[in-house]
Amino acid sequence: MQYLLHHFVEAAAATRPNDIAVIDGGRSITYERLEASANQLARLIMELGVQRGDRVGLYLEKSIESIVGIYGILKAGAAYVPLDPQAPPARLAYIAQNCGIHCLLSGTEKASRWVDLLSNGAPIESIVVLNAESLESDAPGGIRVLTASDLATHDDSPPSRPTIALDLAYILYTSGSTGQPKGVKLTHQNGIAFVDWAVDTFGVRPEDRLSSHAPLHFDLSVFDLFAAARVGATVVLVPRSVSVLPVEIARFIEEKRISVWYSVPSVLTMLATRGALTKGSLSTLKTILFAGEVFPTKYLRRLMQLLPHVRFANLYGPTETNVCTFYEVPQLPEDMVEPIPIGKPIAGVDAFAVTDEGRIARRGEVGELYVRGPTVMQGYWGDPERSGQTLFPNPFGGELSDNTYRTGDMVLEQEDGAFKFLGRRDAQIKSRGYRIELGEIETALYAHPGVVECAVTAVPDELVTNRIKAFVVVREGVTESDLVRFCADRIPRYMIPETLELRPNLPKTSTGKVDRQALAGVGAGP
């Protein structure tokens, strides 16, 4: 039996040592090598002082080395914290401070940013460079820097650590409405409950080749990496240059003989419209899974018509629940325009809608989706207050007081038992599959001394779900590009407003609040 996520690799290394675990461009690594390297890395970081329960940061481009990093961290009994390689250092430093990252696994491509992390207050004491034998530049003062050459001297058998399934395996930071990202705490059990369900439901097999499109700090990567390892299949990393060019994606799937693809819908929309696909293309592909945002029905239908041999499923779930419901997409009628449902709860997970009056919604009645079960997170790192607002003992549980997560998503249960997603309860939006709190963008803007007042709104868009538009009242002399540059140092690029409108004032409601509806009207106008 496999009780912990890294047991997947241990088992695969024992039963199919020479099978390929990861393909990264022209390079690959077998399960035997992956296991050995991860063991050496675990022993090295344990020597550096990493204790069971510690958080270790991952700050490098997705690569074989970053996958070795993940398993090395887990084997050391610690939790991995993937840092977005493209995010501003100030945001990453906040994350490092927030969950106390003292040891960082990194790569040479990020070496020039270490100083920025440290000067922004990241409490890092040691850095292990996974993709180089030696370091070209000087290490920042006071930091111990090791490289891949230090790994080789370590024993490659699994270190013994008393890790249990309820220990943290990873922390994923998502946008927070108060202006700082929040760390979703997930255990080995959380990950395994989802992965085992996905492997069973989609029949993932050792001969499969799974794509890895999503970045590691995005929870879609949990499926790619661990479902592949669970059965000893191969995960093929999608290079960043490929991932933005639809024809290259099609070619990649064809050439790498990908059988299971998982990504946000916007990538698949591009594939459907500009992928130069013909009916029956991508013959090796068996399954396409998508999650993170609504898939425009007309493009989904087009893709399904082009790829009639492929099984399509919509996976739904905020990072806090991994995945909690899914919908296997049937043939879609030609005239259907409304979005497909988010579906029914995955096996072993309960999801139900709760009305504003606080009772369980009847079929056909609108309510907020609550989720309980083994995929539900353990709360936000270091923030019991915010954790308590969305994660609490099941109010309908009676004697059972297991934790229930309140998603903030408004849903309705259809006649067939599948849930339909209706919208958000708050100011959280999706854009290109990214989850964004509009409040976090407003906080970033307000930090600029020249900003008097601002409101950030989402303008619905068919291709990317939402585009972000900001209305800003500024002091004299502040320009739009000043504000954009200011934001770029604080929030990831996908959160920077696409349009910034400078206005003399903002419309107000009778209670004196910013009239967001009036602004939304402006945003939607010609």
Next chain:
Amino acid sequence: MRNRKTARTILSFVRRELLDGVAEDGDPLADGYLDSLAIEQLVAFLEETFEITVEDEEIVDQNFLDIETLVAFVELKREGVRP
């Protein structure tokens, strides 16, 4: 030099319109700053500005790897050569 002018035109569009001035230096294509939607917008811009038609099959790494390859591609298209 027509190539240099083409490069300037493309770069200023990418930096100003697609990246909102986020990446002021370097090669925004090679550095991976453009997502699939930005590529879409870039193609529309190239088609309009240089009066060329870009086929889906041409939106590939070979032509969009960096600014230099993109400029070469655009110039070939302008001369009516199918690269």
